[in-house]
Amino acid sequence: IDxxxxxxxxxxxxxxxxxxxxxxxxxxxxxxTRGGASVLSSRSAFHMYLYRILxxxxxxxxxxxxxxxxxxxxxxxxxxxxxxPASLHSDRPNxxxxxxxxxxxxxxxxxxxxxxxFYFQLCEFPVDSTQGYPPRPDGQRxxxxxxLMTPRGGCSFAAKARHAQMAGASAVIIADTTCLCDxxxxxxxxxxxxxxxxxxxxxxMADDGSGGDVTxxxxxxxxxxxxxxxxxxxxxxxxVLMGIRWHKPHSDSVHFGLWMDILDDYSKKLFxxxxxxxxxxxxxxxxxxxxxLHNGTRTNCGSAGGSGGGNNESVPQLCENMCTNNxxxxxxxxxxxxxxxxxxxxxxxxxxxxxxxTKGDIGAKWWQYVSFxxxxxxxxxxxxxxxxxxEALKHAAIPxxxxxxxxxxSGDPTGDNPNTLLDGxxxxxxxxxxxxxxxxxxxxxxxxDPTASALLxxxxxxxxxxxxxxxxxQCLNNKDPVACVAKNYGTAKVHSKTFHIWLWxxxxxxxxxxxxxxxxxxxxxxxxLSGLNPMAYAMLRDQDGGGGFEPATTQR
Numbered sequence: 001i002d003x004x005x006x007x008x009x010x011x012x013x014x015x016x017x018x019x020x021x022x023x024x025x026x027x028x029x030x031x032x033t034r035g036g037a038s039v040l041s042s043r044s045a046f047h048m049y050l051y052r053i054l055x056x057x058x059x060x061x062x063x064x065x066x067x068x069x070x071x072x073x074x075x076x077x078x079x080x081x082x083x084x085p086a087s088l089h090s091d092r093p094n095x096x097x098x099x100x101x102x103x104x105x106x107x108x109x110x111x112x113x114x115x116x117x118f119y120f121q122l123c124e125f126p127v128d129s130t131q132g133y134p135p136r137p138d139g140q141r142x143x144x145x146x147x148l149m150t151p152r153g154g155c156s157f158a159a160k161a162r163h164a165q166m167a168g169a170s171a172v173i174i175a176d177t178t179c180l181c182d183x184x185x186x187x188x189x190x191x192x193x194x195x196x197x198x199x200x201x202x203x204x205m206a207d208d209g210s211g212g213d214v215t216x217x218x219x220x221x222x223x224x225x226x227x228x229x230x231x232x233x234x235x236x237x238x239x240v241l242m243g244i245r246w247h248k249p250h251s252d253s254v255h256f257g258l259w260m261d262i263l264d265d266y267s268k269k270l271f272x273x274x275x276x277x278x279x280x281x282x283x284x285x286x287x288x289x290x291x292x293l294h295n296g297t298r299t300n301c302g303s304a305g306g307s308g309g310g311n312n313e314s315v316p317q318l319c320e321n322m323c324t325n326n327x328x329x330x331x332x333x334x335x336x337x338x339x340x341x342x343x344x345x346x347x348x349x350x351x352x353x354x355x356x357x358t359k360g361d362i363g364a365k366w367w368q369y370v371s372f373x374x375x376x377x378x379x380x381x382x383x384x385x386x387x388x389x390x391e392a393l394k395h396a397a398i399p400x401x402x403x404x405x406x407x408x409x410s411g412d413p414t415g416d417n418p419n420t421l422l423d424g425x426x427x428x429x430x431x432x433x434x435x436x437x438x439x440x441x442x443x444x445x446x447x448x449d450p451t452a453s454a455l456l457x458x459x460x461x462x463x464x465x466x467x468x469x470x471x472x473x474q475c476l477n478n479k480d481p482v483a484c485v486a487k488n489y490g491t492a493k494v495h496s497k498t499f500h501i502w503l504w505x506x507x508x509x510x511x512x513x514x515x516x517x518x519x520x521x522x523x524x525x526x527x528x529l530s531g532l533n534p535m536a537y538a539m540l541r542d543q544d545g546g547g548g549f550e551p552a553t554t555q556r
Contacts, residue, residue: 118132146168158210165215180222293331301328343407451482
């Protein structure tokens with residue numbers, strides 16, 4: 001109970017019905033007195049037994065479903081399933097397929113079991129709680145606590161969640177109305193709102209930037225699982241009891257990311273702080289970087305999607321020196337050249353594409369390039385200096401032509417066509433509801449506290465029992481965990497394949513030189529120089545005779 005209450009979940013009010021059942025009425029009971037005791041007839045006793053045992057059986061049935069739902073995969077953060085009716089219960093280990101909202105309050109651990117109401121017009125406010133499904137007699141309102149379900153579309157996820165919250169809902173469920181294009185089963189078997197269209201990417205219940213006031217959890221159900229629920233509630237007027245579970249996921253590896261403002265000092269500091277964490281996790285961690293961009297079509301920067309055409313005379317005044325690809329991708333700034341900033345973001349995306357993480361390499365070339373650029377080329381006077389940028393590429397051993405070709409192949413920044421890599425950057429901001437930077441994400445959750453210490457705590461919470469990350473054992477309980485990680489796994493230890501090649505080459509050269517020196521030392525035995533150590537002797541021989549083959553003699 002303490003865990004549930006601390007998660008801001010609403011508990012059902014205690015029943016006012018007495019726990020002691022009333023005796024059946026009618027002729028089913030006969031009182032017989034024997035020695036001052038009242039004895040029920042066998043028929044009456046049987047009915048009383050049924051009266052007492054049926055609630056127990058029902059509770060046991062629901063509890064069994066709850067146990068099954070709670071035992072969901074260790075790497076999952078949440079679990080959604082139906083208890084009543086049993087025909088809608090999913091036997092899959094991960095329950096009903098869903099996506100958690102990227103806004104609202106999802107407890108780290110806890111559970112919620114509530115009836116579900118369905119309401120179509122959740123984009124409109126105020127919500128009429130006497131309507132919806134299943135129907136209720138005499139204009140009765142929805143009785144809290146409850147889960148409110150509504151179809152996808154019409155307005156933003158955040159708006160629907162806000163309206164559900166104001167109507168008294170403890171959680172909101174969005175029923176998807178579109179199949180994924182690669183889900184043939186959904187496209188062939190679904191009939192509810194089947195208009196023949198499909199979507200290429202998995203839907204994400206993202207924030208539109210206004211979801212800061214939403215406090216209830218939200219979930220998006222895939223169409224294939226949502227359709228039977230909608231049909232049961234709307235068409236058959238069935239009552240549905242849904243259960244939601246949260247727990248801290250456990251995994252042998254972890255995925256996490258950082259959204260940065262490329263010119264923001266705090267973003268740069270956070271980038272430096274999490275570098276040692278990435279290095280400490282090695283192959284057990286997958287890091288992905290993102291940089292914030294502005295979608296120029298929303299502010300009429302060019303022809304792509306804006307009201308102005310390619311020859312719009314207002315474009316130079318609105319977006320001059322801020323955008324690429326005819327106003328599609330912009331970085332708002334008056335101190336720097338925004339166009340150059342966007343190109344640098346694209347350059348880093350290309351480097352990540354070609355030199356991102358692989359087995360045994362965390363993407364060290366990308367880290368080396370970004371660190372060098374931020375330190376040497378990040379100032380106002382050097383950001384557009386191509387010579388400095390080329391030095392950064394050279395420092396990280398990245399071919400210049402490789403990066404230039406990637407930039408052009410993804411979509412020429414000076415042209416009037418979309419850029420695939422920058423489109424992906426904008427899409428990730430929308431999918432995860434990122435509207436400000438810096439932001440950290442771990443296990444598909446955006447962290448409330450964008451700090452390296454909060455990231456380390458979240459990562460350590462996700463490690464599977466018995467296979468905890470070594471950095472967690474070493475630094476998590478340290479007085480300054482970030483400093484501890486930097487000391488033991490600093491960026492100087494971020495090694496790439498190139499580093500290992502140089503390391504082994506150096507060792508082989510050293511072994512070869514020592515072998516050569518020892519051989520020359522043996523040649524000099526008896527020549528009066530055997531008292532010197534082998535390396536000194538070899539150097540003396542080389543200096544004396546230019547590496548000649550005749551034994552040297554000493555002057556008497």
